[in-house]
Amino acid sequence: MVSPQDAVVVGSGFAGSLSSYLVVSGGLFLLGVTCVLVRRNALYVLMGVELILNSANLNFVAFARFGGYGMDGQMVALFVVILAAAEAAVALAIIMRVFNEFGSVDVTRTDSLRD
Amino acid sequence: MYDFMFVIFATFALVGGLLMVFHPSIVHSAFALVASLFGVAGLYWTLGADFLGVTQVVLYVSGVTVLLLFAVMLSDKTLGAVSILRCAAMGLVIGPLAMALMVTYRAIDGMVGTEGAALPDPAPTTPAIGDLLLQPEGYLVPFEVASVLLLIVLVGAVTLARPMADRQVSRKTIADRADAEARGDEGASAPQGEGA
Incomplete structure (x- = not known):
């Protein structure tokens, strides 16, 4: 491991500090939630979910670095990336089937179960 | 140096996300998502997570986005613009959420409190x-x-x-x-x- 003697100061100001990473992550999260809620196209919803997952990942990595938790935060983020890729594949397959069945990817029109 | 890189990558991430959410064309939105995800990968690099950043580029910026663009090509592009009314309604949801996030971050920042603290130089x-x-x-x-x-x-x-x-x-x-x-x-x- 790296000894404290050759430590460097990261982030003397706001940029590069823990709270700056949290602000970026919060912004990404809000953009993702906006995308999921406002857009009607299922592909946009999927993109919004990807943005939300990325913001959570950024939090994991930032806390692991600034809080001194070692590699665990990065490992969790790695598994989240793997799961997000799997989720995107299945979700896109479902979206293509929805397009075949309903002729549209509008999430407000897939209401066959409503009756 | 880290500050400079942080500003660049954070701008990529946030401006890409904004463009993605509010651009009427879905193909442009998909490419804006590429920029945003690349910005996040850069933020990983500034945090010393080099492997994670490369994984992000390989899996997201190339894999998931190519998949998305295929789906965009195979589906319709008619559901373009965001309606202002829905935006205004969702503001009622997003606003309190943003407030809650800020309050939580202030609290966490007080707990961890490592701003400007000496951190070990990131190793591979x-x-x-x-x-x-x-x-x-x-x-x-x-x-x-x-x-x-x-x-x-x-x-x-x-x-x-x-x-x-x-x-x-x-x-x-x-x-x-x-x-x-x-x-x-x-x-x-x-x-x-x-x-x-």
């Missing part, structure tokens, strides 16, 4: 990640479970994305055959159109 993380992935006391079990999950997803996605026409045709022929058998032997081998 790939050997450590490899060790952790293959140690039973590390992440060996989640690693194996993830590989099984990826296999399941591979098969499931192919099954789901297969055109419905195939299955309907096979189901119809099965039903026809059952009908023919119920009616008797005379039309069993003949096609349905000639029998009627």
Whole structure:
């Protein structure tokens, strides 16, 4: 491991500090939630979910670095990336089937179960 | 140096996200998502997570986005613009959420409080990640479970994305055959159109 003697100061100001990473992550999260809620196209919803997952990942990595938790935060983020890729594949397959069945990817029109 | 890189990558991430949410064309939105995800990968690099950043580029910026663009090409592009009314309504949801996030971040920042603290210079993380992935006391079990999950997803996605026409045709022929058998032997081998 790296000894404290050759430590460097990261982030003397706001940029590069823990709270700056949290602000970026919060912004990404809000953009993702906006995308999921406002857009009607299922592909946009999927993109919004990807943005939300990325913001959570950024939090994991930032806390692991600034809080001194070692590699665990990065490992969790790695598994989240793997799961997000799997989720995107299945979700896109479902979206293509929805397009075949309903002729549209509008999430407000897939209401066959409503009756 | 880190500050400078942080500003650049954070701008990429946030401006890309903004463009993605509010651009009317979905193809432009997908490319804005590429920029945003690349910005996040850069933020990983500034945090010393080099392997994670490269994984992000390989998996997200190339893989997931190419998949997304394929889906965009195969579906319709008519559901373009965001309606102002929905935006205004969702502001009621987003606003309190943003407030709650800020309050939480202030509290957490007070708890951790490492702003400007001396941190060790980031070292290459790939050997450590490899060790952790293959140690039973590390992440060996989640690693194996993830590989099984990826296999399941591979098969499931192919099954789901297969055109419905195939299955309907096979189901119809099965039903026809059952009908023919119920009616008797005379039309069993003949096609349905000639029998009627």
